[in-house]
Amino acid sequence: MSSSGAQSDWPAALEEDYRRTQGRLSAAQQHRRAAFDTLTRRWARRLLAAGDDQQLVLHAVGYGAPDPTVWTAKARDGAPLPVRVGLAPQPRFDAETTQTPNGWLVMVKEHTPALMNDYGWLVTAVVDGSLDAEGIRSLRDELLRTERRLEPEADLRQLWDRRVGNAADASVRGAQALLFLVAHEVSHALWGHQGEPPRLELQWDVPARMHGSQEELHADTTAAHLFSRAGGNRERAEVGARLFFGMTHLIDEEIARRAAKRFTGVFAQRARDYLQSTHPHPMLRLAATHAGLGTPPPSEEAIAVQGAIDAIAGRPALVRDEAALTAFRDVLAGAEDGTIVETLGVLEGRQVGDVHAIDLGHLEALVRRDIDTALTVVAVAVLRYVQANPARWTDMHTAVALIDVDAAISRRWAADAAVERALHQIRAAIPEMDELLDLTRHSQLTQSDPEQ
């Protein structure tokens, strides 16, 4: 598809498909739809133009990255793909992408732009330091209560009017998140993802068709790549993705919480499992995003935004204990160069299919060699992780390597006092360690190299 700028609209037949989904709209709905069309019309065209580029495959490596050969084949016989992005006159925060006889419809639910905007405001207030912990909590709850309304609650309105210092930042952030959401949905269309009907007939609100985890991650990788090309900026794509995932996760958690209240026992667990299998955790989604962006760009903006997202979600801040870090640096200063180089090689691992695999046999052998080597391995893994992760979930490779080291050393040196101290220092330097362990345990991320 050409991006040559002609103001051509969507094909008439596809526009007709879209109109049929609309029914009778109120004046307010028509107004909202017109505003949304203005925002997304050019954006969809630019994304599709970027999608034609054969170079799309070049950066698609890493966790959750789609198989580049599949993508190349699709891009090769890629006739211009008509995609109509529109606003669905249905409440809540969500979007669906479906195929019609004439193309694809990306239907963003009516509350989504407003909620994304609200979230952008809230994140900006936290970044600017205008809210204490209690204020953050109460506004987050307010935001979740407004999920079904189009107008903000009084408190949120007051926040916008009086407390947010940087209005420009707030609306830019909200728009970036919305544009990433649209890029994600357009990517589903590019991949031809059909979704499947929900496997559970639950009373809580799941969309009519759901994409599986793998499809979601593929759409994230592709969205990141398209966004960074169409928007000309990887940093914006990264920030938009973090905000989109942050808001989505907040709402998923709320859905799970409400389901747990309404259902009990096995059924509540099945509800949670279902959400997990169709809604990948933001850590996985960011890894897929970084696969599409090439290398993770831990910009200052991304670090600040993720810190605010964490505070809103109630996660502990990443305060890294300096004394613990110094202890690890001291270990490295006294270590043999050969051991450090060997450790770096093992922890770097290599790409096997969708995952970055580490030779666990080699890692075990290193850790078992002697206590000094074991402590060196820990120090390398910790400092490597800390450097690569100034914000949550920036570099998955270093996180997985650290977890493998943590497990290997606990198995071999459980009774050793120096190792016990090192394990304690890991938690001081990396307060998110247990959270990482928990997430990787549930996502089968770690994988040994099958060829070793």
Ligand SMILES: [Zn+2]
């Ligand atoms: Zn999706």
